[in-house]
Amino acid sequence: MQQILPKKEVKKLLGRYPNKDAALMPLLRAIQMKEGYISKEAEQYAAAILELHPSRVREVVAFYSMFREKPEGKHLILVCESISCALLGSETILEHLKKRLGIGIGETTADQHFTLETAECLACCDQAPAVMINDELFGPVTPEELDRILEEKQKAVDSGQ
Amino acid sequence: MEKVVLTRNFGKPDSHTLAVYEAGGGYQSLRKVLASWTPQQVVEEVKASNLRGRGGAGFPTGIKWGFVPKDSPKPKYLCVNADEGEPGTFKDRHIMEQDPHMMLEGTILSAYAIGSQTAYIYIRGEFVLAGARTEAAIAEAYAKGYLGENILDSGYSLDIHVHYGAGSYICGEETALIESIEGKKGWPRVKPPFPAVEGLFGCPTVVNNVETLANVPLILEKGGAWFAGLGTEKSGGTKLFTISGHVNRPGLYELPMGIPLLEMIEKHAGGVTGGRKIKGVIPGGASCPVLAAHELDIKMDFDTLMAAGSMLGSGGVIVLAEGTSMLATLLNLERFFAHESCGQCTPCREGTRWIVQILERIERGEGTAGDPDTLIDIAEHMAGRTVCPLGEAAAGPVKSFVSKFRDEFLPSPGSETGPAGAARHARAGGQEG
Secondary structure, eight states, rough: OOOOOOOHHHHHTTTTTSGGGGGGHHHHHHHHHHHHHHHHHHHHHHHHHTOOOHHHHHHHHHHHHHHHHOOOOOOOEEEEEHHHHHHHHHHHHHHHHHHHTOOTOOBBBBBOEEEOOOEOOOOOOOGGSSSTTEEEEEEEHHHHHHHHHHHHHHHOOOOOO | OOSSTTTTTTTTTTTSSSSHHHHHHTTHHHHHHHHHHHHHHHHHHHHHHTTTTTTOOOBBBHHHHHHHHOHHHHHHEEEEEEESSHHHHHHHHHHHHHHHHHHHHHHHHHHHTTTOOOOEEETTOHOOOOHHHHHHHHHHHHHHTTBBBSSGSSSSOBBEEEEEESGGGGGGSHHHHHHTTTTTOOOOSSSSSOTTSSOOGGSOOOOOHHHHHHHHHHHHHHHHHHHHHHHHHOOOSSSEEEEEEEEEEEEEEEEETTTTTTHHHISSSOOOOOOOOEEEEEEESSSSSOOOOOOOOOOEEEEHHHTTSSSSSTOOOEEEEETTTHHHHHHHHHHHHHHHHOOOOOHHHHHHHHHHHHHHHHHHTTTOTTTTHHHHHHHHHHTTSSSTTHHHHHHHHHHHHHSSSGGGSSSSSSSOOSOOOOOOTTTTTOOOO
């Protein structure tokens, strides 16, 4: 089986817990950070390392919404649509992004640059409406500002960054 | 801000670093306690402070610690609940981003108090900056000898690990959080046994919220009596309130426990946007029953809000201005709970879906005269009939919104139409987590 993570890194993760099972979430997180998503092969790999039945791994990957089961675009756009953002126009933001990118929620643009998702409260209600793009938080955003941000992201992808 | 305690370092340049925290007196409480205090003295001082849990339940912290058996041969664990996800709440993220050492010192002192040598900080997976700053602070604390073996030559040892969540609101419930650290899906456990007796890895465990622990260093520096004096008779200290929705200055405000709600909105958050009147306020985060306009003359503390049929919760105040559709607002809240129901208990799993379906039907103009009563009936069959409080959390808004704004849930809703709110929710009713 392919070794996705260096043995040293796996050992470090296991060392935080008194039993192997508990290292499952950090292991999946590390795999996703490296590969972008968790493939069926990666699930088998995690199960083998932790000596778990593969269905135990499957269950955890399916339960937690941040574990992604297919490759996504280079930029994952999360639009918060919980109450404080909704009160201040998250629906307008979402509609604008759908139109601009030509995709629906959960879809990726044909060039694999952008994936559009909605998110539950990102705990930045003081910046409503808020949008998270990969690790970066933006808010309060307007459709015009988002256009500018997306153009910058597009340029970054085009120039190979 | 009137009484700056928890936010004393916020806004200083590099406030998240060890150097700035120490320059402001940081880790002096740890030095003092490890040099001469017994764990029991720490517990007694925190009991005297009237510190109550800031995660939402408001349980007295010192009493919670007291439930940990002293004679157990098993290891004891402290879990820090940094899984902040209650819509309208963003205080813990600010603590971790701006002053992570305050949380860490509180964690070390609290772990010492309950005799724990391993602590886990459970951080929301989405908290990128808060997580990075917490990890950096932990590394600084190890390097300085505040963590690890034989801390400050006291003979006491503690390791702290960060465990990231992965997008699940229910993991903020303490037994779901424990399951999640054990590497499982976040299904809350049946209690008893309570975590204090049988928690993480089957061992005695305390789960405390970030803000709760952040209060501990100052309680031990200035004394429990000083802290108790900052608050109300039964609830010590200041409180971090987060205000959002239709206000001019949304944000984080450290204010005395028991501050009048209207003073908070008018004086601190700059009043309602557009000079509008207030239609309602959700006083403590999405799961707290809404207060109508005539109920806003109220003090913001655990007991007063409880007596008024709502909750202080996590202190997330959401202001709804005149013109807001209460149907759209409740639908937004209930889609959240339907999505975040873990699916374990039938009343919550099915009830939240039914509520969303009925509200969507009303929104489409296909409601019936019986819908308000049906909604309340479903809510009453959820509350108190589930393993964890999520059923209760989803029911409270239904009962309060529908009973206080009944007209808007009838077939011909009043003249007020939807806000930009209640965005379409592709996954509403979904059970994937």
